[in-house]
Amino acid sequence: MKPYLIAEPALRRLELTITRRLDGLLQGEHLGLVPGPGSEPAESRPYRVGDDVRRMDWNVTARTNEPHVRDLVADRELEVWALLDATASMDFGTAAMEKRELALAALAAVGFLTQRTGNRIGTHLLHGGGVRTLPARTGRPHLMALLQAAFALPRTPPGVAEPLLGVAAEQLGRVVRRRGLVVVVSDFLDTPETWEPPLRRLTARHQVLAVEVLDPRELTLPDVGILTLIDPETGRRREVATGNARLRRRYAEAAAGQRDAITGALRRAGAGHLRLRTDRDWVRDLVQHVMRRRRLAALAPGHRAPGHQAPGHGAPVTGGGGDVA
Template structure:
């Protein structure tokens, strides 16, 4: 009558419909068993045919790849992009945190890559969030930064082979071709959520006269005359094209796309995304309507 909430009690759907995806115990073949479940290795050692039962995935393992490189140390809204990334990871962790579920993270920052092993429990979630808050800020133009593509490939190699949830939180300002294939491989194994963190000044320039800007990755400095309307228009068009390319690449990779802005209510945006995903899942699981009977006789 209702979905049970707890350890190994069907809190999550399996990857495939049917009895399950994980191998279980072998047993003798009985009339009516699916021949596709035949265990030929076990049958070869036994005098009678054997099949291998399967069990469904019941525990959820969530991994987050969090971009904490210098480009995230920027914000003109109520928070910086780095803070918004921590909020997003915290929201996903608390939404998925249940008995038996595990949460881990790979953090890309100026000093390299930090791994937080996947563990269960609310105290572990709080330790993970503190680790994100304590990541040191990188200096502009410092050492070579870790990249999103290799980070996604590392997460693919180190995560469990079982179907789980992978969350990538970044501004995705690196070239699309450097991370699209890696995210596509990640989406083949796990359900993938891409959280794009955006600041409004990355989309449009205000008219504030001469504006000194610094590239946080390279340290390059340049003075821009924002009083030029054609410059502001070209900037807005280039930014819109860049975001369009990012969105298209995430769709091709098979990721659910959530965009958070530093000048918006991030809680509202996450709630609306979760509700939309639930409606999509419910619509996909609903049975197809029966075809209407044909009327009229043969001509």
């Protein structure tokens, strides 16, 4: 059967899940998934601790002898780019779904909610064959073609060399010229030193949301006797005696340290961080992330009420340059 015939019903079910569960909650006169202002200058106001110094209004500051910053008005149209990691390490899952499926669901959530408000979305698809770029366009036909392309990406055989996440992020930075939202969906298992610098360069110009995808077995090792482990990216095999309590404890400590390193690298890069797990309700985690960011945005200095947003900006993924962690 042709790949698109398999993908179409699966994507339609995914669309229904997203729109039914998120409609009403993320629509209307609410701040979106990425709360905050955009890039158009608005009124000046006195500087408060925590304000972005890049928005200093030097003319007003000079006239008043008091530091002032200029608020921003949300853009009417947003360009969204997604970097989807579909390398071999994503072909793993021991719970409700594989990490690859969860990554596709996250991409679909951003895509469906972006498309409904008329914004453009494009993607960088990272897989064993390299990086495939689909340009940013509007409309449901484009989005469905984009998701079908992601759905149909072939799995990478073990041991095949793959491009690094940092290389794909660097390429994305050269492709995306217009300021907007960049969503990176990955397990971030590459060494942080390889992807943190290009991610930092992306956050200097764009608003970046990092969606970390993980499986519970990457955090703890079950006691199931002799377990054969295969590294999907190198093909290396190793037998592990999981009955050893000390080994399981060391594994959990190493896994926690790895996740802490990822969290720290994302924070240093200035990217927002959303963690999704294959054993949890990913839609609920997405909603909780949105509500938490709304509360923080409402407490931020210079926050504007939703009624002051530019027209067309009550949508879920159409905020401007605010914090998205």
